[in-house]
Amino acid sequence: MSVRIKVCGFTRVEDAVAAAKLGIDAIGLVFYDKSPRHVGIAQAQAIIAALPPFVTVVALFVNASREEVENVLAQCAIDVLQFHGEESPEFCRSFHRPYLKAVRVQPGADLQTLAARYHDARGLLTDAFVEGAHGGTGKTFDWTLIPPQLPLPLILSGGLDEHNVADAVRRVRPAAVDVSSGVEAGKGIKSPQRVADFVAAVRAAQN
Numbered sequence: 001m002s003v004r005i006k007v008c009g010f011t012r013v014e015d016a017v018a019a020a021k022l023g024i025d026a027i028g029l030v031f032y033d034k035s036p037r038h039v040g041i042a043q044a045q046a047i048i049a050a051l052p053p054f055v056t057v058v059a060l061f062v063n064a065s066r067e068e069v070e071n072v073l074a075q076c077a078i079d080v081l082q083f084h085g086e087e088s089p090e091f092c093r094s095f096h097r098p099y100l101k102a103v104r105v106q107p108g109a110d111l112q113t114l115a116a117r118y119h120d121a122r123g124l125l126t127d128a129f130v131e132g133a134h135g136g137t138g139k140t141f142d143w144t145l146i147p148p149q150l151p152l153p154l155i156l157s158g159g160l161d162e163h164n165v166a167d168a169v170r171r172v173r174p175a176a177v178d179v180s181s182g183v184e185a186g187k188g189i190k191s192p193q194r195v196a197d198f199v200a201a202v203r204a205a206q207n
């Protein structure tokens, strides 16, 4: 199966439409107000409305309250929730929506146990651990810390870009890759050229 591609952190309609035309599978919208890529409801609605069919919309939260998540779900056509903080499995599954659980990987991380705790997630998303940050840092991590047999589909993220993603796909063999900083021209501004190069690198690596 082809490696799925999610690009996260869109803030502009034109960037999301351009990325969709380049064949990405999913777009991520960041509902975390400390992120430079944070979107409000109106902005998110405009981006979602402009997308062609069959592009999955992922809403990213970091330790949000139930009310915040429910407010987004009530007003935006979200397909998948991405929990990028310390949310419990009970919290993640309580919305009865497909969800991804992100983990920031550092030496000693027990990804097997974590994947078992979040067994009903659609995937385990591995990001780099950076002190004081929750994600979107553009930093990679040691991919050998990922066990070969995980019980959940693996979504590899953390510092991926057009230059390293082919190597990542060949080495880690993830179900999907997720990128934010690595395809940007500036914070929250995606570069169509970088997205195109990223998609081409993923496709070349899986052939």
Ligand SMILES: O=C(O)c1ccccc1N[C@@H]1O[C@H](COP(=O)(O)O)[C@@H](O)[C@H]1O
Pocket (backbone or CB within 6 Å): 008, 009, 028, 030, 032, 035, 036, 037, 060, 062, 084, 125, 127, 134, 135, 136, 137, 138, 139, 157, 158, 159, 160, 178, 179, 180, 181, 182
């Ligand atoms: O994108 C953000 O600003 C962000 C903020 C807080 C948590 C997660 C965030 N993004 C996610 O971080 C990873 C890695 O991003 P990068 O490619 O290293 O910049 C990715 O899963 C984003 O969805």
